Amino acid sequence: MVRLRAAVPLLAAVFGVIVSAKVVPGAFIFEFEDDQDTAPALDTVRKNGDVRMDLDFELFRGISVQLHDLEKANNIVDELAALPSIKRWWPVTLHNIPDAHVHWAGNPDREKILQARDNSTLTNTFSPHFMTQIDKLHAKGHTGEGVHVAVIDTGIDYKHPSLGGCFGKGCLVTNGFDFVGDKFDGKNTPIPDDDPMDCQGHGSHVAGIIAATDEKFGFTGGAPGVTLGAYRVFGCAGSVSSDVIIAAINRAYLDEADIITMSIGSPNGWKQNAWAVTASRIVAKGVIVTISAGNEGSQGIFYASSGSSGEGVAAIASYDNMHMPTLVYYGNATVGADKPQEFPYVLGNPDKFDITLPLWVDTFDTSVAADLCSSLPDDTPDLSKYIVLIRRGTCSFKEKISNAAAKGAHYVMFYNSVDAHPTQLNIKKDIPGSVKGIGFVDKKTGQDWVQQLEAGSKVTVALGSRLDTKRIVKDLNNTASGGAVSAFSSWGPTWTMDVKPQFGAPGGHILSTYPRAKGSYAVISGTSMACPLTAAVYALLVEVRGTRDPMLLQKLLSANSKPQVFNDGALFYDRLAPVAQQGAGLIQAHDAAFATTLLEPSSLSFNETTYFAPSKNFTLTNYGDSKVAYEISYVPTLTATALKPNAKNVTVFPGEFYTDSAAIRFSESKVTLAKGEKVIVEVLATPPKTLDASLLPVWSGYVRINGTDGTSLSLPYQGLVGSLRNHTVLSPGTAYIAGANDKHRRPVAANAVFNIPRPGSTNYAALPVVVYAPHLGSRLLQLRVARVSKRGTHELIGQIKGSPVEYVSRARDSLTWDGRLSDGMYVREGTYRIIVRMLRLYGDEKDATAWDESETLPFVIKYA
Incomplete structure (x- = not known):
């Protein structure tokens, strides 16, 4: 078994953590059955709310509604769902503008x-x-x-x-x-x-x-x-x-x-x-x-x-x-009394330059990857008077900048650690507000400056404002x-x-x-x-x-x-990326447009161990004008583990990988097809036995098919060692209560008191928020309310308004509670816990062992 640990990527993180789609309170989508009278449903909606959108289409007959009385929303939904005209319903969810x-x-x-x-x-x-x-297709018109x-x-x-x-x-x-x-x-x-x-x-x-x-x-x-x-x-x-x-x-x-x-x-x-x-x-x-x-x-x-x-x-x-189209800016560097020399750099964010300042470095050793990964000593000069030059590597850009800012730095210029063009650093929201400008130069430029500084020369850099600086779009090799x-x-x-x-x-x-x-x-x-x-x-x-x-x-x-x-x-790396990351691969328009061999289906899934399918079939059809002989083989990818040892949360990118993969056999490894002929080939998979099933390793690869006519096709396949059904989707002690007025959603102490508005109020600032972080997705989420007695025992009294929730992801999420239960009734003042329950993947909701639970600490509800 060969294990590979991917390095933390040095590229700046430009995409933040995204939580799951949010539910719009009191808003629902209802789909109608065909050939059913919808009048009773529409009457119920008109009595209790408004039609948001009329979704009367050929392939989807329904409406979205906004109910006025949020206290009775769940009751109204239950009433509507029971009507013969209602096929199914969903809550209305929000999706952000793409985080491109x-x-x-x-x-x-x-x-x-x-x-x-x-x-x-x-x-x-x-x-x-x-x-x-x-x-190639454009060249052909x-x-x-x-x-x-x-x-x-x-x-x-x-x-x-x-x-x-x-x-x-x-x-x-x-x-x-x-x-x-x-x-x-x-x-x-x-x-x-x-x-x-x-x-x-x-x-x-x-x-x-x-x-x-x-x-x-x-x-x-x-x-x-x-x-x-x-x-x-x-x-x-x-x-x-x-x-x-x-x-x-x-x-x-x-x-x-x-x-x-x-x-x-x-x-x-x-x-x-x-x-x-x-x-x-x-x-x-x-x-x-x-x-x-x-x-x-x-x-x-x-x-x-x-x-x-x-x-x-x-x-x-x-x-x-x-080839990255990059907006390259130009500054001037002066060494001692020499004439200024123009140099290119990539502007980051923040980008408030318009300065002329000398460079300062913490080390003259350009091989030190951990440059400024530690706090600077007390005798460090006031860095507000310099542009701090830092080598890229080891720790994050944020850490390096924060260490420089701690000694007064307002401006930072990174130099690359590899022979590659620098990229834009868009990290303004993650660094101290005192930092005004960030730039990035290539490896040679940075090393030359360091050498001049080591030789005792003063290097002064002039950087103009973003709008007044020479700039040009360059296609830089990536x-x-x-x-x-x-x-x-x-x-x-x-x-x-x-x-x-x-x-x-x-x-x-x-x-x-x-x-x-x-x-x-x-x-x-x-x-x-x-x-x-x-x-x-x-x-x-x-x-x-x-x-x-x-x-x-x-x-x-x-x-x-x-x-x-x-x-x-x-x-x-020297192995193909997993199918879970790239699917079939990078599309090739010309090859697909003029292909004469059809391979179907487009992918194979052997599922996980509990529901493992030992064999799958694919069909190969020759639509060309002549006989073709095909050779069939396979190439495994890296195997990606969902978890690290003893962990329950899915590993963040880039994670850990193994070279161990499934052994693949075929019912036929060589076939010859005349024009118009087809063949069905059985693919038999033997999952790797060397991998730890508790890590939920996902193995994958590509069936390769090469023909004597130049045909070169591939078929992605994947499977999983281990059982998703047996893996915990929610751990005890992970659900907690936060305050609605805390945008960071930090947990409150046990027995925290929430003086929430009286029923009917629209002030949500003082409400408790149930926060939960699933390990995996779940078909069904329940948030049960338990009343806590003075002796510490608790009594289940129902589910909170908005519960249950179907088909949730593993993204961290939360639900604000105003004291109402799913039947619309408010709980009385007292001490409560919320018991978050999630159904395991492939689990039967009637099976008590298929549920995972997490209780919050007790908290107190009082009505203001």
């Missing part, structure tokens, strides 16, 4: 178009297109003509010259709808209109990736011949509610979109959520749906997203661009992670061991259009960028192959994708 990282954007006044890209760094083709073979792509996002700045400059028939953006209005934040009332203009930026960037035509920056969209539909579901800031998403995706289907792309989501991993169910139905009707896998790669394995967990939906991972799965890309699989993501495309450091009011162009990273490029590839395949069958095209893309080796954010 903006590396740089133009300024409407000073950087409207920015300076032209540096011609010396331009490659022969746009890097994301080269990586995915889009350039394929542009996606005749395909209509619906973009469900923040809207599109359709007046942007690279996005057509107009809206309506004959324009690039031919149709669309604004479901919410500028001021919508996810919680207030939407004000829809017919103008899907973007005021946030995300949707315009997505649209450009699909279909922009731009000469200034030398790029086009992946499918510039398509037309777009703009379906705006976000305001200028805030969130979107799940009923709006369902309305938008159904509207796009009714508007006859060929492809629907959505770069939205929250951690979930269950295909039963309302959004996933709706998306799956649309796929079953023949419409392609691509949804981003999510930007929570830092959270490790088993963190699949909401809508993208749907059956048939293509969940899209992100790969790092091989030697650290180019071509690898982005560290931020969320991992699957789903909680039922379905393969997610399906495959991926470049999403790290992507240049595209941006609203004119925000500078017209931007470089952004996220699975949000990989998803629309994949949608563009689908459009090219529709044009070339003449079919819109989503599952056929998914099989072709999957089989022809190229799995990539693992990268921890800074270093490459």
Whole structure:
């Protein structure tokens, strides 16, 4: 058994921890049964609330409602659910604007178009297109003509010259709808209109990736011949509610979109959520749906997203661009009395430079990776008079900056530890507020400065303000992670061991259009960028192959994708990245477009040990014009463990890996197929016996199929050693009570008193909050209320309002309690505990052993 411990990635963390989608109090989605009288349900709603949205569509007949009396909400829901016209219901949840990282954007006044890209760094083709073979299809004249792509996002700045400059028939953006209005934040009332203009930026960037035509920056969209539909579901800031998403995706289907792309989501991993169910139905009707896998790669394995967990939906991972379009700034360095020498650097955040100061270093040894990882001694000079030069390595950027700031530093310049171009450090929210500016230079520049300082020379650096400094866009080779799965890309699989993501495309450091009011162009990273490029590839395949069958095209893309080796954010390994991180691999548009061999299905899941499937089948069909001989083999990936020894929480990225994997056998390792012939091949898997099942190791690999006609296909497979059913989903002592007025959600002491408002009050500041942190996802969550007696015993009296909750992720979450039970009644004053119960994966809710519990400390309820 060979164990690999991935290094902590040196790249700056740009994506924060995301908690699960939040529930809107008193808001619910109800789906109607077909051919049932809905009048009784509508009458009940009108008596008790308002219809938020009329969801009367071909594939989803229902409504979303907002109940007025939150005290009686659960009773009303139970009453509605009992009606024969109600098929099922879900709470309305909120999903934030995607947490895509903006590396740089133009300024409407000073950087409207920015300076032209540096011609010396331009490659022969746009890097994301080269990586995915889009350039080959463009060279053959394929542009996606005749395909209509619906973009469900923040809207599109359709007046942007690279996005057509107009809206309506004959324009690039031919149709669309604004479901919410500028001021919508996810919680207030939407004000829809017919103008899907973007005021946030995300949707315009997505649209450009699909279909922009731009000469200034030398790029086009992946499918510039398509037309777009703009379906705006976000305001200028805030969130979107799940009923709006369902309305938008159904509207796009009714508007006859060929492809629907959505770069939205929250951690979930269950295909039963309302959004996933709706998306799956649309796929079953023949419409392609691509949804981003999510930007929570830092959270490790088993963190699949909401809508993208749907059956048939293509969940899209992100790969790092091989050439990063980088906004490079120039400063001047003066050594002693020499003439100033210009040098390039990457500006971070914070970026408040406009200074001329000498450099200071803590060590002249440039091999010390732990430079400034410890507190500085008392005799350190006042660093407010210097720019502190620090080597990258060992500890986080935050720690190094904090140590410098403790001695007065306002300005920090990092130098790289490897021969790679520096990246932007967007860490303003994580460092002391006294720090005003952060920059990053390459390894050679930093080492040269250190040598001059060691020789006794004074090195003075002049850095102008962001808007007044010389700057230029350069395509910098990404030697650290180019071509690898982005560290931020969320991992699957789903909680039922379905393969997610399906495959991926470049999403790290992507240049595209941006609203004119925000500078017209931007470089952004996220699975949000990989998803629309994949949608563009689908459009090219529709044009070339003449079919819109989503599952056929998914099989072709999957089989022809190229799995990539693992990268921890800074270093490459010699093994392929796990299927749970990259799915089938990096999509290859040309190979998929002209493939003559069909491999199906698009993936194999052998499940976990308890429900292990020892064999699976795949079918190989030769649609070519001649006989082909195929050789079948397999290549294992790194095995990713969900847990560390003696741990219950899933390991964060990059985690620990093993080279041990399953042994794979085939019923046939060589087959020959004439034109039109097919063969079914059995795949038999023997899981590795050398791995510790308590760590829940997920093994995976790729079936490889090579043909004498040049065909090279792969089929991702995965399984798990261990039992998800036997693993604890919630530990005793992990649930606790916090105060609603504490934004950090810190636990209160035992017997803390909450003087909560009298029933009917809208003041939530003083309420208790139940906080819980699951180890794994759960199909069912209950929050039971126990009244504590003076003798310390407790009596169960019901569940809190808002409980139970179905299909929860493993994200840390909370629920505010105003003293009401699920039947709408308020508890009396007294001492209480909340008992959080979660059903184990694959567990039967009638089986008492299938539940895990965690009790909070006692707390006191008094009514003010």
